[in-house]
Amino acid sequence: MRLMHTSDWHVGRSLHGTELLAEQEAVLSGLARVVREESVDVVLVAGDVYDRAVPSADATGVLDRVLSRLQAAGAKVVLTPGNHDSARRLGFASGLLTASGVHVRASTGSLDEPVLLADEHGEVAVYGLPFLEPEVARHELGADVARSHQAVLSAAMDKVRADLYFRPGARSVVLAHAFVGGGLPSESERDIAVGGVDLVSPAVFEGVDYVALGHLHRPQTLSPRLRYSGSPMAYSFGEAGQRKQVWLVDLDATGLAEVRAVVLPTPRELTVLDGDLADLLADPAHEAVTDHFVSARLTDAVRPADPMRQLQTRFPHCVHLEWSGAGTRDDGRSYTDRLRGRDDLAVAGEFVTHVRGVGASAAERELLGRALAVADREEVAR
Structure with missing residues (x-):
């Protein structure tokens, strides 16, 4: 069985006030091409499907079309809510969606009830853990569970392993949305710390064949079976130059066989430019980035008049501006x-x-x- 591990779609997100829905739909619809070309059986979305708990009508329309394209390409979909999503809203009509091959696992109470799939080697159990906000989840998982991400995820994985005990021979996959120790954050994730404690030990996820992690926006490998796919697009200028990707995960008769990356297209690159306003407007070296999303850091000694309007005459997608000229320096006086x-x-x-x-x-x-x-x-x- 071949799975595609994705996460952190953040449908409806903007970049410094600029809407990204068109770019998001282009990238996410392109996943259907990967499904067809790579014969993907299941697409995993490990949280933060939307960027906000109450998404706009346009954002829900994008998700509807993307899921339809994935289903038409021949893949089943398993998705879970992240810290940006409303689990109850995302889980609406999940029973009906299951009939079409889209499995929304949004309930803490049923996180140990896997999506059961099968191939020529037997059964694959896919467990979708919704984002577990400690103060809420601890009461659903057990009265003795402490108020931390480590504690609630440990309790959740205990329930998963207990269910797997009664499925001898089944291969197992877990989707989880968390900050796992060893991961490197980007600028665009929302903090999920509770009382300063947000890290989860990788050891929490022992006992399963593959863990599809979400929350951190850069792709990274914590161990061969424990990975972040990262977001499909860059959502901050700190991610400029990152190559976004998905993981293709192959399961054989004994468990995890191979994992490889498939690089995703970038509909519009992000570029950070430094220099005097006049130089940015005239330097031919910047011609190649005129159609990029641009963040400009102006170094003029005197703050220019109306710099954003001037920059957008050359860089129409300049969305962010800061001035680091002499006038911003503090002389140390109270x-x-x-x-x-x-x-x-x-x-x-x-x-x-x-x-x-x-x-x-x-x-x-x-x-x-x-x-x-x-x-x-x-x-x-x-």
Whole structure:
């Protein structure tokens, strides 16, 4: 049996306010091509199907079309909710979906009830663990379970292993959404720490043939049978240059046979540019990235006027801007020191210098003075 391990689709996510639904649908629909070309039997989605608990109508439409394409390509689908999803909403109509080969495993109470599949070697039991928020899950898993991710996942895996005991010879796969020790985070994951404790030991997952992990957005291998697929797209500029992928997992008669990566296409690359505004607008070296999502770090000594509008004339998909010029540097004085012995106009003038990198002009100082005088009169009138 061949499985495709994916996770962290985050359907409906944006990049610095720019909608990504078109890019997401392109990448996720491309999974159907991998299903056909690689003869994939089952697609696994290990949490964070949506980016928010209440997804938009457009986001649900994308997921509907993607699942339909995967099913039409010949694969069954097993998916679980992550910390971004609402398990109850994602689990709606799961009974009906099962009949079409889409298995949504969203209930903590039934996490030890596997999706049972079969090939020429016998039975494969796929256990979908929804994201287990410790304070909630501990009461569903047992009164003596501690309030930590380690404790609730240990209790969940004990239930999985207990069920496997009665399935001799069955090969086993677990989907889990967690921060497992040894994994490296990216900038785009939401923190799932509870009281500062979020790490889960890899030893928790002993006793199964393959563990399909979700939550961390970079693909990585913790052990041959314990892996993160990563997100199918980059969701932060810290992931610029990462090659996104899925894992193809082959099971033979004895268990895990082989795992290999399939690189996914990138609908629009992410690029970080540094330099003066004039250089970014004119340098021919940047011609190759004009259609990328761009984050610009401006180094101009003086904050430029309306820099985003200017950048977008050359980089239409520039979505993020920061200025690291001289005016942002702190001179080390406290707020009290900045105010001591200064009137309101002097304080306002220093603020302009701090923010913009150059002091206010004579005309600007006159305008500031008039504004402060009006404010003083209104304060006295009160």
